[in-house]
Amino acid sequence: MCLPETLASAQSTISRRDLFKATAVAAVAAAAPSAIEAAPERALRYRSVIDLTHVLGTQTPLFPGYNQVQISVNRSYQQDGYYANQLNFNEHSGTHIDSPRHFDPDGVSVDQIPPSRLIGPLAVIDVRERAGRDPDTLVTPDDLRAWERRYGRIPNGAVVIMNSGWATRINNAQAFLNADSGGTLHFPGWSKAATDLLINERNVIGIGVDTLSLDFGASTDFAVHYSWLPSGRWGLENVANLADVPPHGATLMVGAPKHYGGSGGPVRLLALI
Amino acid sequence: MCLPETLASAQSTISRRDLFKATAVAAVAAAAPSAIEAAPERALRYRSVIDLTHVLGTQTPLFPGYNQVQISVNRSYQQDGYYANQLNFNEHSGTHIDSPRHFDPDGVSVDQIPPSRLIGPLAVIDVRERAGRDPDTLVTPDDLRAWERRYGRIPNGAVVIMNSGWATRINNAQAFLNADSGGTLHFPGWSKAATDLLINERNVIGIGVDTLSLDFGASTDFAVHYSWLPSGRWGLENVANLADVPPHGATLMVGAPKHYGGSGGPVRLLALI
Numbered sequence: 001m002c003l004p005e006t007l008a009s010a011q012s013t014i015s016r017r018d019l020f021k022a023t024a025v026a027a028v029a030a031a032a033p034s035a036i037e038a039a040p041e042r043a044l045r046y047r048s049v050i051d052l053t054h055v056l057g058t059q060t061p062l063f064p065g066y067n068q069v070q071i072s073v074n075r076s077y078q079q080d081g082y083y084a085n086q087l088n089f090n091e092h093s094g095t096h097i098d099s100p101r102h103f104d105p106d107g108v109s110v111d112q113i114p115p116s117r118l119i120g121p122l123a124v125i126d127v128r129e130r131a132g133r134d135p136d137t138l139v140t141p142d143d144l145r146a147w148e149r150r151y152g153r154i155p156n157g158a159v160v161i162m163n164s165g166w167a168t169r170i171n172n173a174q175a176f177l178n179a180d181s182g183g184t185l186h187f188p189g190w191s192k193a194a195t196d197l198l199i200n201e202r203n204v205i206g207i208g209v210d211t212l213s214l215d216f217g218a219s220t221d222f223a224v225h226y227s228w229l230p231s232g233r234w235g236l237e238n239v240a241n242l243a244d245v246p247p248h249g250a251t252l253m254v255g256a257p258k259h260y261g262g263s264g265g266p267v268r269l270l271a272l273i
Numbered sequence: 274m275c276l277p278e279t280l281a282s283a284q285s286t287i288s289r290r291d292l293f294k295a296t297a298v299a300a301v302a303a304a305a306p307s308a309i310e311a312a313p314e315r316a317l318r319y320r321s322v323i324d325l326t327h328v329l330g331t332q333t334p335l336f337p338g339y340n341q342v343q344i345s346v347n348r349s350y351q352q353d354g355y356y357a358n359q360l361n362f363n364e365h366s367g368t369h370i371d372s373p374r375h376f377d378p379d380g381v382s383v384d385q386i387p388p389s390r391l392i393g394p395l396a397v398i399d400v401r402e403r404a405g406r407d408p409d410t411l412v413t414p415d416d417l418r419a420w421e422r423r424y425g426r427i428p429n430g431a432v433v434i435m436n437s438g439w440a441t442r443i444n445n446a447q448a449f450l451n452a453d454s455g456g457t458l459h460f461p462g463w464s465k466a467a468t469d470l471l472i473n474e475r476n477v478i479g480i481g482v483d484t485l486s487l488d489f490g491a492s493t494d495f496a497v498h499y500s501w502l503p504s505g506r507w508g509l510e511n512v513a514n515l516a517d518v519p520p521h522g523a524t525l526m527v528g529a530p531k532h533y534g535g536s537g538g539p540v541r542l543l544a545l546i
Contacts, residue, residue, distance in 0.1 A: 057533035255528010
């Protein structure tokens, strides 16, 4: 799909590039100091930065069994002249990454993920309409094929994220977990058939969800966690603001933590469009 | 400065851009499905990703007075079928960001920094030679002017980071803190004159150091912390691998944490070149 604004942006980029090319060629010929001033202000070209990260706080909804996040002041303006906090939380709190090590003793820990595998083209799979009717819905191979019919093959090195609309519930833990009277959770996730397709037939670096888990809430076997993570790829959970990025064309930067031996941890997700 | 390799890269980028332009124009004309397949694999163009983040661990050198980082297993393969850790650390541990709130009650907390101010052109000020002779050396206005004579004016929205060579000491806390017999620390940092120049005469989003503090180790007044952070800009401390990025031309993505009210916290720093 090529919207007029995309085309206009591409053309203006080219114009600036051509200008830069002309200047660069002149610079090599003349080795003139003025060439320095022609250096681009931004090495990278993008129009805006969209934050796909929820604020992490003491009320952040967590997968059952984890303790709430603790943020405690341990330096204060009054006593110390400055302010700082002690943080105490499980790695799998808020918008966070699951490293392969989380479900695979032989998988890489979060500090071992190669940095080049923390940035990639973003593909958003929109299942909001279906999730509104059925909280147990799954991202299927058909959803991936439907995306590809519209936007082209899932790019190499992509991050593929489900948008189920669940992020709008983030400030209501009860609605976010959506447990029934028996305690079974009900929220959307990935089907193993879809993640198997990505493992076997595409070349992506990670997947994500806007819910608490890569597996849907009612999962009893965590089939996606137990197959996707041991494939050497990572997952993102509790992703925010997916309605604010295009389904295709953004680039996602995963600001993963880098603590030793980590199974994952809170991330900062910045999408460039 | 325009190295031949830079020129070659610029030219090849232009060729691909021109190809994209031609394809995009054809797509608009024909609205043909084949245009979809011409979508770029990467929305963003870059050659490599350099990680400017130290691994955070229980031995990470800290500013005196903070407790060591704790990483404790609280889910194990044997007992739980998967692995996860509880993390307990001060915000100012390892490669981390100081938000304005750290030294200014009215400053923004780390979750309030606009995402567009977490990405910018990277300028590296190399003081390694001087720091090798004098651990109390400071980044001065003259250092900034020397950088600008060589690479052009510090770009708008830049992040300006001191490379003193200190990162090579990271696995030796004694050498990293470099305390004398009286307990005074000795490592390089920014002069207030230089950061005042950046506040008043340039338009940058943040500064950084490869040492423990924006202020040099022997500082008693923390003049940079008390002026720079209240100016609404942030700082990075304990930055790694600065020798692996060019002094000019890279783009830095700051994967800052986003916990509520934070004075800062560990970051993932990825430089794209």
